[in-house]
Amino acid sequence: MAAHGWVQALAVVLAGLLAMVVVAALGLWAAGAADLPDGAFPRVVAATVVTAVGGTVELSGNAGGLAESDAGLTVIPLSVTLTGALVLAAGFLWPLRHRAVAGARELAGWAAKIAVLWLVALLVLAFTARQTFSLSLRDLGQDVLGDLGDLFGISPEIGFTTDVVATVFFGLLWLAGVLVLALLVSRGAPLPGRLLRFQESVRPAAYAMVVLLLVYVGLGVVIGLIVAATRGHAAETFAVILLGMPNLVWFALTIGLGATWNGRVDGPFGLPMPHVLDEVLRGKEVSTVNLGTLAEQDGRVWWLIVVDAVLLLAAAFVMARRSPARIRAWQHAVHMAVALALTVLMICLVGRVSAHYGLSVLGIGDLGGDLAGELFLKPEVWGAFGLALLWGLVTGFLGGLLARPLRHRGEVAARTEG
Known part of the structure; x- marks a missing residue:
């Protein structure tokens, strides 16, 4: 177990997280999100990474007592997902590359170290991905609504927050899927002796x-x-x-x-x-x-x-x-x-x-x-x-x-x- 301990697990998690953040940030910057008000860009990047691993970002709106708002969004940025999966899979397999057979306990211990640190990363992302924006009714191209907003002091707000429990659950489930798939795909990755008979049909x-x-x-x-x-x-x-x-x-x-x-x-x-x-x-x-x-x-x-x-x-x-x-x-x-x-x-x-x-x-x-x-x-x-x-x-x-x-x-x- 010393060959792949906590330091190596930390390196794997940081590499995967950094790759996802960079891809998400560049994509959002190209889409114009860098111009969002109130310094929201880093939080939007965090929200994008959360959705990339299956987490849930909830939209909220508050338009005052004289108004109603409603919003919802469900989409997975799969470019970010794929990048993180490839980096995490490569990091997971790297210490095992010279092994022919590995025990189930050893593989589980190595995966558990990565999962614990990934859990910490998910919590940081979940509590970072929160932001509220103020909207101008006139900027929406609605002069009548703009006049009403000025008259009654209505300033609609829209924001997003993260469902922490769902993000942790689906984020860990996503990680488990990535690690299992990495073992299935790689010809050189070791498997426990009991599973060797499945590699001819599955791998x-x-x-x-x-x-x-x-x-x-x-x-x-x-x-x-x-x-x-x-x-x-x-x-x-x-x-x-x-x-x-x-x-x-x-x-x-x-x-x-x-x-x-x-x-x-x-x-x-x-x-x-x-x-x-x-x-x-x-x-x-x-x-x-x-x-x-x-x-x-x-x-x-x-x-x-x-x-x-x-x-x-x-x-x-x-x-x-x-x-x-x-x-x-x-x-x-x-x-x-x-x-x-x-x-x-x-x-x-x-x-x-x-x-x-x-x-x-x-x-x-x-x-x-x-x-x-x-x-x-x-x-x-x-x-x-x-x-x-x-x-x-x-x-x-x-x-x-x-x-x-x-x-x-x-x-x-x-x-x-x-």
């Missing part, structure tokens, strides 16, 4: 899914940089890259599979997504978002099927190459189907977006009127899950067949035993 599939998700993010970043260089709006594009690139590209992954999402954009809300998506969602009723509705706005959307097919087949091939030679094609199909279905389920859970606000003064500017807005995007989960199973079966089987003529891990050992 190659988990590795393939992580590579698949990272490749999508990489493609999204490249496209974003090209857009920033050729079409302008560089600051907004960098904000999307640093805060929500996985939100966009993993959503596109599910759309390419044939999944359906439902959503709506009402009011001045805008989506950090391609214009075609905003066109589909902006309307009076709830809109259906899938290949068909998006293709009505831009026929190039059909290329998402091709991209999905190529990358999923490549992921299945990688999975088969990392599996023992004795695994058959139909087994690869089952492993790929389960892995892809769980991956899509994860995307559906973390990729949904919901935001709303409203302000009413003496009944003017009703909570559902001009000073109100709503945005949401939610998946049809079980449809996406079933499609992922089907795609996984097909690509897993084909990937297994493609990898069969090539030597993969376990082939030499199998021949020696023979």
